[in-house]
Amino acid sequence: MNFPLVARLVAVLCLFIGISMAFPLAVSLHFDEAPGPLLWSLVITCVAGGAVWMWTRDVEDTHLSHRDGVTVVALGWATAGLAATLPYLFAGVVPTFTDAYFESVSGFTTTGASILTQVEGLPRGLLLWRAQTQWLGGMGIIVLSVAILPFLGVGGMQLYKAETPSPVVDKLTPRIADTAAALWKVYIFLTFLEVFLLVAGDMSVYDAVCHAFTTLPTGGFSTRNASVGAYGSAYIEYVIVLFMFLAGVSFSLHYRLATGNWRAFLGDPELRVYFWITVVLVLLVTADVAWSVYGGIGEAFRRALFQVVSVMTTTGYATADFNKWPVFSQLILFFCMFFGCMAGSTGGGLKIMRLILLARHAYLEIFRIIHPHATTVVKFGSQPVPQAIMRSVWGFFLLYLAIFVLAAAALTALGLDMVSALTAAATALGNVGPGLGSVGPMENFAAVPAAGKWILIVCMLLGRLEIYTILVLFMPAFWRK
Amino acid sequence: MRIIIVGAGEVGYHIAKKLSEEDQDVVVIDRDPAKIRRINENLDVQTFLGSGTSPRMLRDAGIEEAELLVAATDSDEANLVACLLARHLNRYVVKVARVKNQEFVREEDLFKKDLLGIDLIINTRAMMVETVLRLMEVPGASEVIDFVGGKVKLVSFLITPESPLAGKALSEIRCLGGNFLVGAIVRGHRILIPGGRDTIQPRDLVYFVSRAGELAEALGALQGGVLEMKNVMIIGAGDTGMAIAKALDERRLPVKLIDQDRTRCKEAATGLDRVVVIRGDGTDRELLREENAGDMDLLISVTGDEESNVLISLLGKDLGAKKTITRVSKLSYMPVVSALGLDTVINPRMTAVREILHYIRKGRIISVAPLREEQAEAMEAEALETSDIVNVPLSKVRFPRGAIVGAVIRGEEIIIPRGSTVIRPRDRLIIFASQKVIPQLEKLLTVKLEYFG
Numbered sequence: 001m002n003f004p005l006v007a008r009l010v011a012v013l014c015l016f017i018g019i020s021m022a023f024p025l026a027v028s029l030h031f032d033e034a035p036g037p038l039l040w041s042l043v044i045t046c047v048a049g050g051a052v053w054m055w056t057r058d059v060e061d062t063h064l065s066h067r068d069g070v071t072v073v074a075l076g077w078a079t080a081g082l083a084a085t086l087p088y089l090f091a092g093v094v095p096t097f098t099d100a101y102f103e104s105v106s107g108f109t110t111t112g113a114s115i116l117t118q119v120e121g122l123p124r125g126l127l128l129w130r131a132q133t134q135w136l137g138g139m140g141i142i143v144l145s146v147a148i149l150p151f152l153g154v155g156g157m158q159l160y161k162a163e164t165p166s167p168v169v170d171k172l173t174p175r176i177a178d179t180a181a182a183l184w185k186v187y188i189f190l191t192f193l194e195v196f197l198l199v200a201g202d203m204s205v206y207d208a209v210c211h212a213f214t215t216l217p218t219g220g221f222s223t224r225n226a227s228v229g230a231y232g233s234a235y236i237e238y239v240i241v242l243f244m245f246l247a248g249v250s251f252s253l254h255y256r257l258a259t260g261n262w263r264a265f266l267g268d269p270e271l272r273v274y275f276w277i278t279v280v281l282v283l284l285v286t287a288d289v290a291w292s293v294y295g296g297i298g299e300a301f302r303r304a305l306f307q308v309v310s311v312m313t314t315t316g317y318a319t320a321d322f323n324k325w326p327v328f329s330q331l332i333l334f335f336c337m338f339f340g341c342m343a344g345s346t347g348g349g350l351k352i353m354r355l356i357l358l359a360r361h362a363y364l365e366i367f368r369i370i371h372p373h374a375t376t377v378v379k380f381g382s383q384p385v386p387q388a389i390m391r392s393v394w395g396f397f398l399l400y401l402a403i404f405v406l407a408a409a410a411l412t413a414l415g416l417d418m419v420s421a422l423t424a425a426a427t428a429l430g431n432v433g434p435g436l437g438s439v440g441p442m443e444n445f446a447a448v449p450a451a452g453k454w455i456l457i458v459c460m461l462l463g464r465l466e467i468y469t470i471l472v473l474f475m476p477a478f479w480r481k
Numbered sequence: 482m483r484i485i486i487v488g489a490g491e492v493g494y495h496i497a498k499k500l501s502e503e504d505q506d507v508v509v510i511d512r513d514p515a516k517i518r519r520i521n522e523n524l525d526v527q528t529f530l531g532s533g534t535s536p537r538m539l540r541d542a543g544i545e546e547a548e549l550l551v552a553a554t555d556s557d558e559a560n561l562v563a564c565l566l567a568r569h570l571n572r573y574v575v576k577v578a579r580v581k582n583q584e585f586v587r588e589e590d591l592f593k594k595d596l597l598g599i600d601l602i603i604n605t606r607a608m609m610v611e612t613v614l615r616l617m618e619v620p621g622a623s624e625v626i627d628f629v630g631g632k633v634k635l636v637s638f639l640i641t642p643e644s645p646l647a648g649k650a651l652s653e654i655r656c657l658g659g660n661f662l663v664g665a666i667v668r669g670h671r672i673l674i675p676g677g678r679d680t681i682q683p684r685d686l687v688y689f690v691s692r693a694g695e696l697a698e699a700l701g702a703l704q705g706g707v708l709e710m711k712n713v714m715i716i717g718a719g720d721t722g723m724a725i726a727k728a729l730d731e732r733r734l735p736v737k738l739i740d741q742d743r744t745r746c747k748e749a750a751t752g753l754d755r756v757v758v759i760r761g762d763g764t765d766r767e768l769l770r771e772e773n774a775g776d777m778d779l780l781i782s783v784t785g786d787e788e789s790n791v792l793i794s795l796l797g798k799d800l801g802a803k804k805t806i807t808r809v810s811k812l813s814y815m816p817v818v819s820a821l822g823l824d825t826v827i828n829p830r831m832t833a834v835r836e837i838l839h840y841i842r843k844g845r846i847i848s849v850a851p852l853r854e855e856q857a858e859a860m861e862a863e864a865l866e867t868s869d870i871v872n873v874p875l876s877k878v879r880f881p882r883g884a885i886v887g888a889v890i891r892g893e894e895i896i897i898p899r900g901s902t903v904i905r906p907r908d909r910l911i912i913f914a915s916q917k918v919i920p921q922l923e924k925l926l927t928v929k930l931e932y933f934g
Contacts (some may be wrong), residue, residue, distance in 0.1 A: 066522075157525060174483070174506035174527040430786070 001479075002068050006075065008056040009064075009159075012038050013076045013145055014049030017083045018042050019138075020309065024087075024132060027206070028087045028125020037090035038125050045083045062155065067251060073142050077461060080141055081105045084133050091126050102453045107133030108141070109464035110346060112220025112316040113456070115446040120225050124206060127223050131213035137185045137451030137464070138217020138346035139251070140164065147180035156180070161290025162469045166343035167393055170252040187346075191216050192215045194243045203237040215243045218347040220316030220433040227441070228321035234302060237319055241309050248274065248313035248341030274352045277339065281332055284306045288329045304329075312336040314348040315431020317401065319442035330436055337426040348431030348463050350400060354393050357385060361394075383392050392468075399467050404429055407459050414452045424448065428459035482506065483547040487533030488554030489516040491812060491830040494524075496551055496837055501526045502916075509541045511554075534562040536570065544570045549841060552578040553603075553833070557585060564597050577601040577837055588814060601840045605829035608836060612807060612827050613781065615709045620778075621700050621804065623686060625824040628861050628911055629890050630898045635664075635690050635911070636700070639824040642683040648678045661691040661699040662897050664887040664913035665857055667819065672857040674883045674915050688859070688889040690911055692895045711735065714777045714802070714850035716763035716793050717784035718742070721829075722810065724747045725781060728758050737772055739763050740784075752759045763793045766800075775801030783808045790898050794823050857915045859887065866906040868926050881921040884914040891898045 021042040029035055040125040064072075084104035085097065086191040094100045099115045106113045107130055119127065136144070142163040146156040172179045189255050199206035207223055214221045224230035230440045246254070249271060257265040265271070275290040279321055282305050290300035310317045311333045322333055340349015357378060364376040377383045404425050411421035416438065423435030424445070445453065462470050472478050482505050486493045489511035493876045497520065501507045504800040507526040510533045511517050517528045531538040533554065544550070544623050550562035550567045560578040567574050576599045580586060586604045593599050615625045619636055621796045626635040640647055651663055666673045673679060679685060691699045713729055715722050718740035726749065736756045740746050743760060750758040761768045763784060774780060780797035782790040786836035787809055809818060818826045870878045875886060875898055889896040890909040896902060904910065914922050 157521070173510050173525050174525075175501070175504075176525050178506075 001071065002061055002064065004056045004059045004062060005062060006068055006071050007052055008059055009072045009145070010076050010079050011049045011052035011056065013077055013141060014045055014083060014148065015053060016049075016141065016145060016148075017035060018045030018049055020132065020136060021087070021129065022046065024125045024129040026130050028123060031124045033123045034330055035125075037087050037123075038129065041083070041086035044086060047424065048083075063157030064158050066158050070162045070469050070472055070478075072159055073162040073465060075214060076142060077108065077465065080108055080137075080392055084129075085138065087126055087129050091285050096124050096450070098450045098453050099446070101129070102457055104133060105222055105457045105460050106433075107219070107221065108137035109431050109460040110134050110138050110217040110219040110314070110348070111176055111428060111431040111460045111463075112214065113253070113428060113435075113439070113460075114221065114433075115306060115444060115453070116448055118225065119223060128206070128210055128213075129225075130221050131210040131219070134217045134219030134221055135191070135213040136249075138219060139287055140186055143180045144184060146175055147184055147421070149177075150467045159168035162466065164344065165348070165351065165431075165464070165466050166250075167351070167357075167389055167396070168326060168343070170344065172252055173254055183251045186251055186258060187216060188255070189258075190243065190246060194239065197239045198236060201233060201239060203231065203236060209311070211240065215315065215317075216247045216346060218244065218247045218313045218315040218341070218345070218431070220310070222317060225342055227318040228306070236303065237306050240317065241306055244309050244313045244315045244317075245278070247315070248309075248345045250342040252344050253342075268355045270356060274342050277352070278309060278312060281312065281336065283328045285325075285332055288326055288332075292326050293324065300458060307333065308336060311432055312339055312349075312439065313341045313345075314430050314432040316427070318434060320443045321440065322441035323436055323442065331469075334426065334436065336422060337423070337430040337432045340430055348429075349398065350395050350430075354396065356380065357390065357393050358397060396467060399471065400429065403459065403467070407455050410455050411448075411452050414449050416448065416452065424456060425450075428456040429463040431460060432462045482549065483508065483543055484509065484551065485539070485542050485544060485547045485548045485554045485567075487511075487550070487560070488579075489513070489520050489528075490553065490555060491810065492833045492837075493507060493551070493553040494520060495812065495830065495834045496553065497526050498524055500839060508547075510542055525558055531852055532559075534559050536566050536568065537565055538564070539570055544574065547571060547574050548598050550577070551837060552576070553589045554579075555835075557582050559756055561585075561592065561597060561599075564599050568598050575600050575841070577603065577840065579603045579605070580832060581606065583607075601837070603836055605833050606721055608832045609808070609827055609829050610728055612727050612832060614728055616806060616825060616827075617713075617779065619696055619700065621824075624688075626859065628690075628859075628888075629895075632693055633888050633890065633895055633911060634693050634696055635688060636696065636888070637667075637688040638700070639685055639819055639822075640683055640685045641689060642680055646681045646687070647683045648680060650678060651675055652678065652849050661689045661695070662885075662887050664885055672915055674857065674885050675915055680711045684819060684822070686837075688913070690859075690897070692897075707914065708805075710778050712775055712777045713737070713779045713781065714772065714797070715738065715781045715783065716740075717782060717790075717808075718758070719783065721786055721917045722781070722783045723749060723752070723781070730754055730756050735783070739768070751822050752930070760880055762767055764789055764796065764797060769793075769796060769800055777802045779806065781806045787811055787814070791818070791821065791823065795821065798822065800866065818919050839930045857913065858919065859911060859913050862910050862912060862926055864906060864908045864910055865926065870925060871906050871908075873903065874900065875902045875904065878904075878925075880925070881914075881918040882913060884912060884922050885919045887911040889915050 021038055025035060025038040025042060028038055039150055081101060081104045084107060085100035088094045088100040088103055102115055112411040140163045142159045145159050160176055172182055194215055195208045196214040199205055200210060210223045222228060228237060253265050253268055285304035285308055286301045289304055290297050294300040306319045307322055338350055340351050341347035343351040360378050368374055378390055406427035408421045411424055420437035420439050424439045426431060427435040484500055484505050484507050486497050486509045489509050497507050497509050497527050501524055509520055510529045510531060512532050514530055517530050520528050529538060529542050544567055552563040554560055557580050564576045564578050567576055578599050580602050589602055616622055619625050620637050622636045624637040628635060635755055636792055666675050666690040714733055714737045715726050715740045724756060726736055728740050730753050738756050739759045739761055740751055744756050746760040759772060774797050780802040781830055782793040784790055788803060790807050794807040804824055806827060807823050808830055809826050810830055886898050888911040889898050
């Protein structure tokens, strides 16, 4: 393990996070708020990062092995979470370190579960920082550093693979730094577009930026207590639905579209399944809530569309209190937390691609009972899927469910009721945000005991970094020479 | 610049490595998933799994925007077809193909001009024969690279414990006479670009530059006597062994050729006039002793088996052969061969890589020779008027550590520089530099590595 290099890269990340605090700091100065918390956080983070950077400046061996890459990503995320707690702690808006860390990890992992009971009235600079952690975490802080630090070379690929939420990693351009930069460009462009459209719908620029910062990473932090529902504007909701859906599409596909490759975009098998699952689930929920909760199709469709897309893309905004919906709709939303969106998007969950592969594989097993001598190949589109990928997908599926079960069990042991514990574990692991019951869309996570918060923090990190990257750190063999 | 490499074998791999490290956009196509995986793990390039002879694959790889196509698979036909398709898909792409079949090489013009418009044909076998012959002209050398059209030679040789140079500081070496400059020292895995205080140690591989005419003198000074290449033994009568034997046969040198295979021996005996062809196992110590391997000036091991080649050469050395040339194709063995005491190793793939890189870099930096494992380079560059290095004594120039000027060529004159030497505009310089300082060096020379002129 190349520890000096690992330390150096984590230091760079720390510096990035520090420097990125300048934006909320500027905003808080603009609104005449006390700059202290953000300013001190910025200084401390930059000094800490800078010190390690200087201390490791003599690193000669710049070879980054696969293991080093995994370590950098895991450590980098833990460190970023730590740095992001500083503004909350200095501003004195959260009571304990556990709460601050929960909030900041929930930010970076784009979960959007919050322990803040009152967000309205908090300093605007701080709320922007909260949104910005999601924005940075969505496309990936490591991917960003890969784009900016060209010296990483092939090491960049190791980091990129460890952070990108997808079973297969697309390299769009010959050089990995260009790929990372291309993805960030698409991301930034979509963010600007959403800000523009929201402002056009009479949202204030500040609110528009905060919401765009949390829509595109499928994060879900809002600046209102009642989330997006607080605006009561159909236009704003539909714009946000559109961008949540787009954020759930693989960014490699967005890039292909941007480079004029319409056919690759429309012909993508995963996109089609993603689209149709969304359509079917929206219709089912609409039908279920139309007369039982709302007095007609129109309102029901608007709420159901927003909620299904929000949960399925693992964003977690709310325009309706689905705690009061019929059980069938609640169950659909609960399942949505597991589906997630497309591989290579900013969303969480199991990912549609994995579900497709698992379904095909299962189908072929049944098929082989009918034709025992058949030669079968799992295909994705027209491409055969290598055995190694199938193995990793099965392993992922199994681990995902195992972690969900263990976390939910632990939460009930800590005193949560069954519905709350199950949905809290699913929502944290899937990086969604709200659950049901005591952690429902109009509630929050403040009441969960401290040990439960730490369980959820681990779940969020496992979900965002797709399990393997974190779990491998706990294998003794990983640390052996 | 977008570069497409067809074939991810050793040659393709190393060209991809070199070019991607120079920030080129490299795309590699290969049919073998294992090779593709190896590239993905180690290099920052884009890979495509598929055939380089598929037009669709070439289009996917971006042949339309590519400026260079290197066809380096093991199959001549695949390489030629890839070039043919490339020419059709993009008229302006520069094409380099690796070709083995002698028949194809003989009809070079057919492939270059008439049929396919290939810009460079790489034939490793012919290049290896040439290398061996060149090495024999410079006895004792491990490697000979020509600069400035052969007027300046870059020579490397291995320091034996008995060498008069062993243990000497570089500043002392000047007193030995001979007009040359030590530019780089390979010690185990590392390449040093030495200063005056560094000492030479046994088992070092020393690179120096010298004028072509004074090479023998310089080598004499360095080795304490001039070696003569008279008796040669070649082990392995494959294509390369045969080609070398034929060339030496034409020079009327006494050559012994050993091979195990009956038909090959028969072919050799038929095709060669003076060469003594012996059928037997080259790794058999008794056979080597019987055939007086110990009295040989040169023992060349070019059997098809890498590991056997190394062992045969070691055996030969042990029996008393003065010099050995060993063919080793696996680049991963390169760092340890000098440590084993093998003086000269020829590597067909490395030769191919060097040739290709040499061809595609035709900017102000005129030619480049990667040294061992490619951590350092010897490059030929022109001193521009705008650069900081001209019109000041060399000792005043702020050269990056790890770079040294090995020779200055001014018109017909070749100067081996000292601290007081002043570089003038339009001089050509031969510079040794470790890979790390090349960007700094480019800045200093105010040139960029350019391609295709």
